[in-house]
Amino acid sequence: MSKTVTIIDTFGFFFRSFYALPQYLKNSQGFPTGLLTGFTNFISTLQKQHDSDYLIFAIDSKGPTFRNDIDSNYKAHRVAPPEELMMQLPIAIEWIDKMGYKTLGRVGYEADDIIATVVHFAKDKGYNVRVVSHDKDLFQLIDDGKVVLVDAIKKKVMDEDACLEKYGISPKQFIDYQAILGDSADNIPGVKGIGKVGAEKLLVEYKTLDNIYANIDEVKPPGIQKKLIEFKADAYRSRELVTLREDALDSFDFEDYKMDVEHPFLNIYDELVKYEQNAILRTLQAKKMVSDETHQRAVEKIETQIQSDKKIDFKTTLITDEKELNRVLGSLDKESVVAFDTETTGLDYESDSLVGFSFSFEHNEGFYVPIAHFYLGVPEQISRDAAAKAIKKIFESRVVGHNIKFDLHFVCRFLQESKLAIFADSMILAWLVDPEGGLSLDKLSDKLLNHQMLSYKDTVKKGETFAGVALEDACKYAAEDAVITLKLYHLLLEKLEAQGAKHLIKEAAEVEFPFIQTLLTMEREGIALDSAFLEKFLVEVKETLGDLTAKIYALAGREFNINSTQQLGVVLFEDMGLPTGKKTKTGYSTNEQVLSLLKDEHEIIPHLLEYREVYKLFSTYIEPLLKLASTDKEGRIHTSFVHTGTATGRLSSKNPNLQNIPTRTKLGTKIREAFIAPKGKKLIGIDYSQIELRLLAHFTKDEVLVDAFKSDKDIHRQTAVALFGEDAADAKRNIAKTVNFGLLYGMGQKKLSETLGITTKEAKEIIEKYFNSFPSVRAYFRQIVEDSKEMGYVETLLGRRRYFDYKNAAPMFKAAYERESVNTVFQGSASDLIKLSMNKIHRVIEDEKLDAKMLLQIHDELIFEVDEEKADSLGERFKEIMQSIMELNIPLKASMNIGDNWSELK
Known part of the structure; x- marks a missing residue:
């Protein structure tokens, strides 16, 4: 299914929202709230519809744009907005970030250029775009089946027909229309004396501005002809001014703007109370998303805030003198706890560089040491040599950071x-x-x-890096990071003790903090990619897409944009008359579930499903991987592992996500062939076998399960025997496997029936029989749920906790908590085991200087790159570490595979 991008013309929307709602709307402190009310209503509507995959708030940047270079009068006489609007605007912008969404802008460009650029990237990917704006300048972007404008106030969609109805011309003619007409509000001259009717008539007859002037001798009446000739330069300058740029950004990653914020209003609940957004507050309370107690706490908090300024007092000190730096650092010893933070030119530790660093060892003072700020008139800074000595001195103490893995990448490279x-x-x-x-x-x-x-965005100008920040401003921002990190460190230790979780301080020191070093090394190593193989595969995939496209067009009887859900819906359900469900506001649903149900209705459906699978691999993996490999001098792919990305503790990866490459398809397998062992090396894959089921046996001590694992029996067949008898066990082993794993993940009878293609009654009977066959499992599951309700949390093998607020949860959430409490014990404990194994293997490789690299963790599997001659011996050694990492009631088991590429490891 083609994805949808929603782009908000942020300031345009806020202005329109401000004027659309009554100006008398204020909170009890007299602060205007009309714009904020319009914004919360809009977000509420977005959340209800949730028909977008990506959400982007495009914003204007301060200062002149390239248009001011074209014409210095551009927007020179705009009237200042009302004060009440300007009071609310920064709050609304902050809410975007606080709710979990993101703004996008760039110095030198307007929001409209940002929108046009994102539209350009979206169309390249075959995504549909909805631009939320009433700005006529954006009509030039309309492209039916791909891009539409949405008036959020009037709830109206503007497409090509709407443009034609309103202006008499098509969106493709809109730039030339504006070039003739001009815009007095923005000081765009246009052709003086020609209005809307005249501009429309000219373009209906001559189609384009260039064609008008190519046939200027034929233009009638003579008065219009004269004006066109006299103001020709103005017309072309105006066209340049109104043409939106598509190159405001060099690249764009839509995944950074996923619309996956489940409850955005909860993130700004206190501020909703402060600005008395009562309609939204009532909705949240009605849905039981917040308790009366939580609401009262928010009210009390706001009342306190009104009486006090929300700031901590501390001193920030800029150090640009080497002697002063040495004097300050002379106060440190090996027992000193020092918060440390870096400022860099960007987020890519391979291509970006260190600009400066901050540190704090006194609760109320932070220091900033600039190294590589670069701007006109920048004062003298600390030399690289002196900075290196200072950093080494700091790291002789007890260094604390916030997401310090990021800082270590830059500092290790610097040193x-x-x-x-x-x-x-x-x-x-x-x-x-x-x-x-x-x-x-x-x-x-x-x-x-x-x-x-x-905030970073208030410190660093759009389109610039931290290197361009004035030293005094940089000091305030960077030193604050260090001070707050130090304060949080001590506070969080107190919180763990207050929670009765003091054991986690030890767990962090022994497992989590060393794990940072493990992940750091893995990220630095990367995995080799065979770009030549992948490029060849890219050609094959493009050919496959071409073949599928031709087949789909032939079966549909016409050409259309296959990636457009709207066009596809029309083809399938109107042109071809296939059975459909209810039509939505945006058209027919053509998601995978809908298409799967139509498999037997027409031969076009399997081709469409295959096309989507191939296109996803092409756009999500093949092209991005080739691009990443081309930027690395050794052609290796460096993913970033997210240590804290899940509540259960399971590791995730991003940029790129190498944990989600499909495993059950031929194409997914072929992509894995591109990940290779360099010459003279081998890849080793070691995978825990049924680790969560083994944990089930360990925790429950169920005799049948324990005996099966101790005797190395086929656990799924043993379950099949218990459920279906000896004679049917072999035939129904896969059903038993689904039940074994499904119940660990909270699978109920409805989901089991859907997965196995059976009735809910049959699914219920299977679940009942399972628990009757393994009564200790049922009892243990119940115990987990009861403990989670009584204590408010569950614990993993290492004592990590996940908390559940049953008291204030709606019934729907309580049921989810019950499932998640069981799942967390097993998935979280499995995460503990593999984390312990990774740490130990990392230490062995490091201490013994083995010719081996740990490259990837894919859930229960570890992948290594080792010297070819030592592959067998090292593989067996690493496998033994994984199997003996912790003594359980049953043996841990791992399987090992050696190959020349990733696909050979299964």
């Missing part, structure tokens, strides 16, 4: 060292305190310290 010792990470501690809470430094500061931090 040309492979490893630096760390003491703690406040982000990890925050995750252990609340694995489902926000973990960013600013969110934790706001939540736990009641301190609102300086």
Whole structure:
């Protein structure tokens, strides 16, 4: 199914929202709230529809744009907006970020150019685009089946027909229409004396501005002809001014703008109370998403905030003198706890560089050391040599960071060292305190310290890097990071003790913090990619897509955009008359579930399903992987592992996500062939066998399960025997396998019936028989749920906790908590085991200087690159470490495969 991108013309929407609602709307403190009310209504509508995959808030950047270079009068005389609007605007912009969404802008460009650029990238990917705006300048982007404008106030969609109805011309003519007409509000001259009717008539007859002037001698009446000739330069300058740029960004990753914020209003609940957004508050309370107690706490918090300024007092000190730097660092010893943070030119540790660093060892003072700021008139900074000595001195103490893995990448490269010792990470501690809470430094500061931090976007100008920030401003921002990190570190230790989870302080020191070093090394190593193979595969995939496209067109009887859900819906359900469900506002649903149900209705459906699968691999994996490999001098792919990305503790990866490459398809398998062992090397894959079921046997001590694993029997066949008898066991082993794993993940009778293609009654009978056959399993599951309700949390093997607020949860959430409590014990404990194994193997490789690299973790599997001659011996050794990492009631078992590429490891 083609994805949908929603782009908000942010300031345009806010202005329209401000004027659309009554100006008398204010909270009890007299603060205007009309714009904020319109915004919350809009977000509420978006959440209800949820028919978009990506959501982008395009914004204007401060300062002149390239259009001012074309014409210095451009927008020179715009009237200042009303004060009440300007009071609300920064709050609404902040809410975007706080709710979990993102803004997008760039210095030198307007929001409309950003929108046009994103539309360009979206169309390249075959995505559909909805631009939320009433701005006529954006009509030039309309492209039926691909791009439409949406008036969020009037709830109206503007497509090519709407453009033709309103202006008498097509969207493709709109640039030339504006070039003739001009825009007095923006000081765009146009052709003086020609209005809307005249511009429309000219374009209906001559189609384009160029064609008008190519036939200028034929233009009638003479008065219009004269004006066109006299103001020709103005017309072409106007066309240049109104043409939206598609090159405002060099590249764009839609995955950074996923519309996956489940409950955005909960993130700004206190502010909804402050600005009295009562309609939304009532909805949240009616849905039981917040309790009366939570609401009262928010009210009390706001009342307190009104009486006090939301800031912590501390000193920030800029150090640009080497002697002063040495004097300050002279206060440190090996027992000193020092919060450390870096400022860099960007987020890519391979291509970006260190700009400066901050540190704090006193609760109320932070220091910033600039190294590589670059702007006109920049004062003298600390030399690289002096900075290197200072950083080494700091790392002789107990260094604490917030997401310090990021900082270590830059600092290790700066110092040309492979490893630096760390003491703690406040982000990890925050995750252990609340694995489902926000973990960013600013969110934790706001939540736990009641301190609102300086924002990056207010410190660094759009389109620039931290290197361009004035030293004084950089110091305020960077030193604050270090101070807040230190305060959070001590506070989070107190919180763990207050939760009765002091054991997690030890777990963090022994497992989680060393794991940072393990992941750091894996990220640095990367995995080799055979670009030549992948390029050849790319050609094959393009040919496959071409063949499928031709077949689909032939069966449909016409050409259309296969990636457009709207066009596909029309083809399938109107042109071809296939049976369909209810039509939505945006057209017919053509998602995978709908198409799967139509498999037997027409031969076009299997081709469409195959096309989508192939296109996803092409756009999500093949092209991005080739691009990433081309930027690495060794042609290796470096994923980023997210330590705190899940509540259960399971590791995830991003940029690129190598854990989600499909495993059950030929194409997915072929992509894995591109990940290779370099010459003289081999890849080793070691996979835990049925680790969660083994944990089930360990925790429940069920005699049948324990005996099966101790005797190395086929656990799925043993389950099939218990459920269906000896004679049917072999035939129904797969059903038993589905039940074994499904029940661990909270699969109920409805889901089981859908998965197995049986009735819910049959599914219920199977589940009942399973629990009757393994009574200790049922009892253990019940015990987990009862304990989670009584204590408010469950624990994994290593004592990591996941908390459940049953008291304030709606019934729907309570049922989900019950499933998740069981799942967390097993998936979380499995994560503990593989994390322990990874740490131990990392230490062995490092201590013994083995010719081996740990490259990837794919859930229960580890992938290594080793010397070809030592592959068997090292593989067996690593396998033994994984199998003996912890003594359980049953043996842990792992399987090993050796190959020249990833696909050979299964």
